[in-house]
Amino acid sequence: MNILIIGAAGMVGRKLTAGLVANGMLRGEAIARIELVDVIAPAAVAADGIEVVTRAVDIADPSVAETLIASRPHVIFHLAAIVSGEAELDFEKGYAINLDGTRYLFEAIRQAGKSEPYCPRFVFTSSIAVFGAPFPDKIGDEFFQTPRTSYGTQKAIGELLLSDYSRRGFLDGVGIRLPTICIRPGKPNKAASGFFSSILREPLVGKEAVLPVSENARHWHASPRAAVGFLLHAAEMDTSVLGARRNLNMPGLSATVGEQIEALRRVAGDDAVKLIKRDPDAMTAEMVDGWAKDFDASRAIALGFKAESSFDEIIAIHIADELGGELPK
Amino acid sequence: MNILIIGAAGMVGRKLTAGLVANGMLRGEAIARIELVDVIAPAAVAADGIEVVTRAVDIADPSVAETLIASRPHVIFHLAAIVSGEAELDFEKGYAINLDGTRYLFEAIRQAGKSEPYCPRFVFTSSIAVFGAPFPDKIGDEFFQTPRTSYGTQKAIGELLLSDYSRRGFLDGVGIRLPTICIRPGKPNKAASGFFSSILREPLVGKEAVLPVSENARHWHASPRAAVGFLLHAAEMDTSVLGARRNLNMPGLSATVGEQIEALRRVAGDDAVKLIKRDPDAMTAEMVDGWAKDFDASRAIALGFKAESSFDEIIAIHIADELGGELPK
The missing domain is CATH 3.90.25.10 (UDP-galactose 4-epimerase, domain 1)
Structure with missing residues (x-):
């Protein structure tokens, strides 16, 4: 089992890495390799029997995506993003990382699949920011995406691409719309x-x-521990039940x-x-x-996702x- | 009044042009200029007192968009698209025209607005292909976008960009999800x-x-005559009532x-x-x-759009x- 985590230096990325290393397994297979990348090099992680590679990369650089999938990871966690406040203040940076960076990854995977079969599980962290007010009291699983931030727009576009690339068989995507993570440890970020x-x-x-x-x-909230649980479940779940609807409101x-x-x-x-x-x-x-x-996240709950x-x-x-x-x- | 029609050689574009020339007015102003562009040069149109410019352009060429808005058109109709069947067969061409081509237009407008105020009305023809089965008996105005074609994906992304660029004040967008146009005159196309x-x-x-x-x-159907009516109404309507929700299911x-x-x-x-x-x-x-x-297109009907x-x-x-x-x- 070869795993790539993009955005591994962030809080959720570090906890996900720790969870994977502690488990030693994913999708029923022993983890042999984990590549951790972010805009700054993630900290090295001690992991007996697992090759851990860390790298600093800029996913907005069109040449980077190909190098990220050179080892043909079986599971890719894409957590990297310019957060909401910053994407609102810096329009171009938000689009470059959150839209173009994500699309380059999808395209690199599609291109790789041309020479030999390759269809990795791709777990995309989306956000409830794909929705915009006014809302019903509880947002159901079929409510429309009308973001009121550029960040939410970029995430909604990432979701649509994830679904289309999955439908075409280029990758096996699951998009998870995370609640706001609370209590986020450490220092405040720009969100x-x-x-x-x-x-x-x-x-x-x-x-x-x-x-x-x-x-x-x-x-709408979920703990960091719940977020790691969502990511691991998204990596392991049977995606055949998702049909063309690859993006899920997580419980919270x-x-x-x-x-x-x-x-x-x-x-x-x-x-x-x-x-x-x-x-x-x-x-x-x-x-x-x-x-x-507030949400009625019935679909994700039925699919086995759990929150507090x-x-x-x-x-x-x-x-x-x-x-x-x-x-x- | 200076008007740009992208995709003017197509059936709807030709009828829209004829309608504009016949009216001679848009948004209460006499039409002084109409620029008609498409991948093949649209036919010239006789129009007393209106300067009509025709050009063949490839909107997937990143350098083209800037030339299209060089005259700072007040109203832009963007009808150009690779249709559903072709976008399904040619993945790269569909994304190049329907996504990248549209985004280049939005970006050129944003860049133009940096040197002097510029915020054109931008009428974007979207499609009911942004929706994907399974559906309720009637699709309401708040149903989610889960396209099952690459064409629908590309249109849904165009809508999201239109909304975000409008919200940020770069343009004044209205996205109209056209029913299937019936009876389409002339020869069959690849749709x-x-x-x-x-x-x-x-x-x-x-x-x-x-x-x-x-x-x-x-x-779900509407006539070519209704489609032209939708476009003209989208160009003339008061967009302040749309809020952040710039994309509308047309009646049909x-x-x-x-x-x-x-x-x-x-x-x-x-x-x-x-x-x-x-x-x-x-x-x-x-x-x-x-x-x-089938749709319950209440919102568009309340906003004055009419079909058969x-x-x-x-x-x-x-x-x-x-x-x-x-x-x-």
């Missing part, structure tokens, strides 16, 4: 959704966090900022909650208001996976 | 949907036609092949119907089965517009 994590992550360790939207703002948890804060209060007390500072920001509020708030059912559970996962199992004294 | 027209058009003038699908096959008529044939019988008699020869074709039948059959309500009416329009008002004796 406009970052505050959903920081208002929990920072107070849990006694630090202040900024809340730029109202407590009534509702959003719908919660308001107020509900997040009450879960924080239950876990870490009033003092933690007091560390959340209100600083309303109109641009962030407008973007968040244009995002999906409460923010207490999401906070507990963060404490277990990031804080050594307990809050700092 | 897999061509038989829907030929089974009426040919028998009306005493010629045989081939029916490759069953009489139960249901499809849902009918089975059997219902088409019965309308033909009413208009032209049993002898005409006998000229339809059954020759089932599995590839065509499979493609048609993957296309949309019976096949008798569609046949009458063909006789009026193509056959001089009466059937040959």
Whole structure:
């Protein structure tokens, strides 16, 4: 089993790598090789019996994609993206990485298949940003894609290409529309959704966090642990049941900022909650208001994808996976 | 008023040109210039007081788009496309024209807007091929885009780009998802949907036609006259009511092949119907089965778009517009 992870230096990529190395297997086969690439070289990973290759690449460079599939990986995880806030601020960069970079990968795979049979499983991380307000109370599996960000547009286009290349037999794609990942560990990134994590992550360790939207703002969440589970299941699932509909709304948890804060209060007390500072920001509020708030993800659940059912559970996962199992004294 | 029509040599392009010249006005202004381009040079058109320019261009050539908008047209009609059957047979050509060619146009407009304000009305002809089976009985305005052809994929991507470029203020786009145009005059083209027209058009003038699908096959139709009406209305409508949702299912008529044939019988008699020869074709039948059959196009109707309500009416329009008002004796 030979695996390629594009965007391996990011948070989800690192956790996915750790999960694969811990399992040692994918799709019933021992993992022999993992190639980890990102715009900066991912950290090397110790893995007995697995050849781990790390490389810095720019997927917007048209010559790169061919080198990424030179070893004919059996499973490709494509996690690389310019995030929503940055793609909104830098129109050209967003299209270059999120659209062109993705298309170059698909094309390199198609070209490779011309000389000898090659049809890798391609797991594409899409986003609920493919949807745009106004929404029904719960977004169903057949709701239309009308993104209100360039990032969402680029992801929706990636999904369409993934489906068409799969239908034509060039690759075996699964697109997974991730909820916002919460609690995202580490430092804030440029995603406009970052505050959903920081208002929990920072107070849990006694630090202040900024809340730029109202407590009534509702959003759709899943933990990093759930996200890795989605990716592994997308790599292993039987795709013959997907037909031409290769892109799936992942399950998640719908919660308001107020509900997040009450879960924080239950876990870490009033003092933690007091560390959340209100600083309303109109641009962030407008973007968040244009995002999906709740889903009926029946199809993905029926296909075996699983997420959390409460923010207490999401906070507990963060404490277990990031804080050594307990809050700092 | 300066107008650019891309794909002007095609049937709809020629009728649109004739309609514009006949009106002499668009958006309340006298038409001063019309540029007609296509992969072959469109025929020159006599038009008193209007400068008519015709050119052969290849929109898949990255250098062409800039030349098309050099005169800063106020309204751009983009009708050019590799049709469904051909885009399915020639994967690379379909993507080059339908995706890259469209994107080059959008990009040229965005670049032009950097030096001085420029935000043309851009009318994009999309297609019901953005949808893929299985369908509800009637497809509503919020049904998701899961095309089952490369053509439909390319149109769906064009729509997403149109919306994003409109949202960012680079252009003022309206995407119209045309029903299958019926009765298409002239010779058959390479579209897999061509038989829907030929089974009426040919028998009306005493010629045989081939029916490759069953009489139960249901499809979604509008006349060429309705299509021109959609385009003109899309050019003139107030787009401020569209918000971020720039792409519209056009109204149309849902009918089975059997219902088409019965309308033909009413208009032209049993002898005409006998000229339809059954020759089932599995590839065509499979493609048609993957296309949309019926719509609730409430949004477009509320916005003022109008289509026919019976096949008798569609046949009458063909006789009026193509056959001089009466059937040959």
